[in-house]
Amino acid sequence: MLEVYGTQLGSRLLLGTARYSSPAVLTEAIRAARAEVVTVSLRREAAGERAGQGFWSLVRGLNVRVLPNTAGCHSVKEAVTTAHMAREVFGTPWVKLEVIGEDDTLQPDVFALTEAARILAAEGFEVFPYTTEDLVVAERLLAAGCRVLMPWGAPIGSGRGLNNLFGLTALRAHFPGVPLIIDAGIGVPSHAAQAMELGFDAVLINTAVAQATDPVAMAGAFALAVEAGRAARLAGPIEPRDFAAPSTPVVGQAFLG
Amino acid sequence: MKLARVYPIVDSAAWISRLAPLGVRLVQLRIKERPADEVRDEVRAARALSAAAGLQLIVNDYWEIALEQGCDFVHLGQGDLGDADLAALRRAGVRLGISTHDHEELERALHAAPDYVALGPIYPTLLKVMPWQPQGLERIGEWKRRIGTIPLVAIGGLTLERLAGVFAAGADVAAVVTDIVRHRDPEGRARQWLAAARAA
Numbered sequence: 527m528l529e530v531y532g533t534q535l536g537s538r539l540l541l542g543t544a545r546y547s548s549p550a551v552l553t554e555a556i557r558a559a560r561a562e563v564v565t566v567s568l569r570r571e572a573a574g575e576r577a578g579q580g581f582w583s584l585v586r587g588l589n590v591r592v593l594p595n596t597a598g599c600h601s602v603k604e605a606v607t608t609a610h611m612a613r614e615v616f617g618t619p620w621v622k623l624e625v626i627g628e629d630d631t632l633q634p635d636v637f638a639l640t641e642a643a644r645i646l647a648a649e650g651f652e653v654f655p656y657t658t659e660d661l662v663v664a665e666r667l668l669a670a671g672c673r674v675l676m677p678w679g680a681p682i683g684s685g686r687g688l689n690n691l692f693g694l695t696a697l698r699a700h701f702p703g704v705p706l707i708i709d710a711g712i713g714v715p716s717h718a719a720q721a722m723e724l725g726f727d728a729v730l731i732n733t734a735v736a737q738a739t740d741p742v743a744m745a746g747a748f749a750l751a752v753e754a755g756r757a758a759r760l761a762g763p764i765e766p767r768d769f770a771a772p773s774t775p776v777v778g779q780a781f782l783g
Numbered sequence: 784m785k786l787a788r789v790y791p792i793v794d795s796a797a798w799i800s801r802l803a804p805l806g807v808r809l810v811q812l813r814i815k816e817r818p819a820d821e822v823r824d825e826v827r828a829a830r831a832l833s834a835a836a837g838l839q840l841i842v843n844d845y846w847e848i849a850l851e852q853g854c855d856f857v858h859l860g861q862g863d864l865g866d867a868d869l870a871a872l873r874r875a876g877v878r879l880g881i882s883t884h885d886h887e888e889l890e891r892a893l894h895a896a897p898d899y900v901a902l903g904p905i906y907p908t909l910l911k912v913m914p915w916q917p918q919g920l921e922r923i924g925e926w927k928r929r930i931g932t933i934p935l936v937a938i939g940g941l942t943l944e945r946l947a948g949v950f951a952a953g954a955d956v957a958a959v960v961t962d963i964v965r966h967r968d969p970e971g972r973a974r975q976w977l978a979a980a981r982a983a
Contacts, residue, residue, distance in 0.1 A: 568800045604804035607836050611800050614835035615828060
């Protein structure tokens with residue numbers, strides 16, 4: 527079981543709730559993914575067109591744990607205020623902290639992120655910071671009070687998979703005891719399986735499911751991939767090598783002269 | 784408490800979650816033609832969000848739901864002014880803003896000892912079909928002289944470009960609807976409004 531902030535999670539697939547074609551599809555996708563945690567954007571996805579409070583009621587009715595995010599925030603102050611409101615609306619100390627620093631890549635502003643994490647952790651929030659694979663930033667986030675890290679695979683919504691394998695592998699190796707959840711950039715189930723094989727504790731998927739032609743079927747595919755990747759990690763994968771190694775032993779072969 | 788110099792009028796609690804983080808300190812929630820249960824849910828959520836963000840919420844029209852949900856500021860039009868239990872609102876410590884469009888309405892409003900008086904529409908508005916011609920800037924000065932220290936809120940057709948003129952004419956506060964919520968970048972526009980209010 528994965529433990530985050532004292533909560534045991536049976537599922538290692540977390541699902542975002544944005545960009546689904548309908549509440550019904552979202553509900554079915556969550557079921558197919560067997561997700562126990564869903565992220566919800568207080569600001570973007572619940573606003574205006576989505577008939578705000580109706581959407582929140584729907585999410586509350588799904589019988590899953592809600593991880594509110596601060597999507598769309600560009601400053602420490604915005605993120606902190608949004609976290610306060612999210613705690614009020616969803617009644618949870620959890621917050622997925624996003625502070626965007628660059629609009630084209632939606633790359634986190636790691637300086638503002640660290641500062642906001644420090645403020646929120648001191649106020650009793652349980653912070654899940656959306657960060658890069660940078661080791662120094664990870665160290666600062668842990669010092670700020672984070673007990674979970676959410677490094678990106680690739681820019682949000684890009685579907686490019688794990689862009690910096692070296693960096694992500696190093697991150698995993700440096701923080702063996704810290705739950706690491708790959709957040710953003712996963713495009714297809716093989717990316718998710720790869721993250722789990724590398725030893726990441728869970729993955730968070732949104733666009734790759736929500737924007738698939740059949741989101742419910744894709745959610746199911748991701749569930750299988752995450753399970754397969756996790757099982758493979760536990761089973762101990764072989765190391766890659768440069769030359770072939772015969773898989774069939776030569777000893778005992780018939781000598782046919 | 785002094786009112787913020789500009790405030791957005793929104794139709795859902797979700798808008799508060801979008802605008803509050805930008806530094807908006809005052810919001811009016813104006814919901815039109817929705818079932819009472821939905822209005823109650825919106826008001827409850829808006830109150831919770833406002834409290835968490837530390838902003839002042841003004842609930843338009845639905846004074847009974849506002850009372851029941853523990854809100855502390857309501858806005859009434861002239862139609863609602865006749866029906867509302869002003870004594871109950873006062874007992875609960877609820878503050879009151881009132882819309883006015885002509886002298887007769889202004890006298891009625893002043894009789895209720897409001898915490899602010901709203902005058903509109905200053906400019907043609909996209910949102911309401913109104914029997915009133917735009918009041919124009921001169922009317923703002925006239926209203927301000929009549930009501931003295933009571934804050935005067937200008938509303939109706941306001942845009943960022945018109946804000947300076949409205950303040951110069953004597954309005955204490957400007958209420959904005961479409962120029963923020965129907966803007967293609969509501970957050971960006973709201974930031975501009977807040978900056979303009981700070982500069983005013």
